[in-house]
Amino acid sequence: MPGRGRPPTISWDAILRAALAIADAEGVRAVSMRAVAQRLGVTPMALYRHVGDKQALLDGLVERLLLEVPLPNPRLGWAARLRALVDDVLVVARRHPGVFPLLLQRPAVTPGALRLVEAIFAALAEAGVPPADIPRTERLLSTYVLGYAASEVGGRFSAGTLTPAQRRANLDRDAYPMHHALGSHLDHRDPQTELAWSLELIEGWVRMLAADQPATSGARASPRR
Amino acid sequence: MPGRGRPPTISWDAILRAALAIADAEGVRAVSMRAVAQRLGVTPMALYRHVGDKQALLDGLVERLLLEVPLPNPRLGWAARLRALVDDVLVVARRHPGVFPLLLQRPAVTPGALRLVEAIFAALAEAGVPPADIPRTERLLSTYVLGYAASEVGGRFSAGTLTPAQRRANLDRDAYPMHHALGSHLDHRDPQTELAWSLELIEGWVRMLAADQPATSGARASPRR
DNA sequence: ACCTGAACACCGTTCAAGT
């Protein structure tokens, strides 16, 4: 039996959608309470009835991004599920490059984060990783993937305005011998194959942890189950 | 032959030190041109003679952090040098938790970044990694380490106010079966051994790449080599 | 219950001016 005040004109969800639209178009820095309010045709103070404060709004944005990552098809094997999860994280990162880096700065304890962690736990368990190793393996995987995605959309991997070869020409040969010795190997970077290559490493690690497991449960890592 | 105007009362270095002091004490958010100026006993506009704009100031902060990471002792072996580098990155991250996460968001093309990249290149070359694999192995290592450090100081690994067990009690058993199955394995986390454990993985990968060098790739991960 | 309006204590950055 709610009270009979006037009906709300905005909502938590509408606020989040407006904030995300601004962030995608002009970056997180452009997300201000005033800008969000203006986009909703409302006074800045109207937001505070729904939001708490600006930090809560940013947390809401992070949560929304996490919820955009689809859970993998349960009919796939554990390795395919992990790969799908990673690919989909990258898709979301590229869709919201301004917001994504915030992911690394909030505790991963919200429902949006926990559902992904749960899915990774399940994949690792199915792979045969000993329970004691599962949590840290999950953190290893997600830290790398989040760091990779943040680096890619945040510009850490990009070279600025110069090409790699141009930058190298400005480097002292004595101070940076390896940069000169590697030469053309620094020129091309293929993000697609690089990520896949890294994931093979982690997958190999998972198989190794599973194989090392003492023969108590008898559950060995196998391609299919 | 410089002109004969009045001598400067502040400098780029003094500005950076003031900004870092504020960031360490109150977080990056508290770093404003006005706050830095006040700490230096000067008008906000005085900074613009030395700084360009606020983004340049933040870039300067990032660069300063990178320059704080000491280069490893060249008399150590490659594996010990990599471990020292990683440990020292963590030391700097913990010393400046507010600024460190910015590291993932700027192109790694400044002198402060390049000297560390160069050191990693050299270690990987000494290990015997094929030149074509060195750049992506470096990015794999630094992405993980930076992501790990950012997660640790940024709070992604921390549980907020609740203990892990308390949070687990609030989780639906049907939606989060793995969280319940893992139980006590989620309670304790030892950051020290966890990082070392992850680095062993990367070190093993480096040894494998080095061993694969003569032939083509396609080998499987093996526990020992 | 939900929104408005005015106000407070902040921002980054410009421009013209002082020495």
Added chain:
DNA sequence: ACCTGAACACCGTTCAAGT
């Protein structure tokens, strides 16, 4: 050359008020 002062267009958030 280096810094100041005033000004502009912004912030997040409070409080009291309207309906």
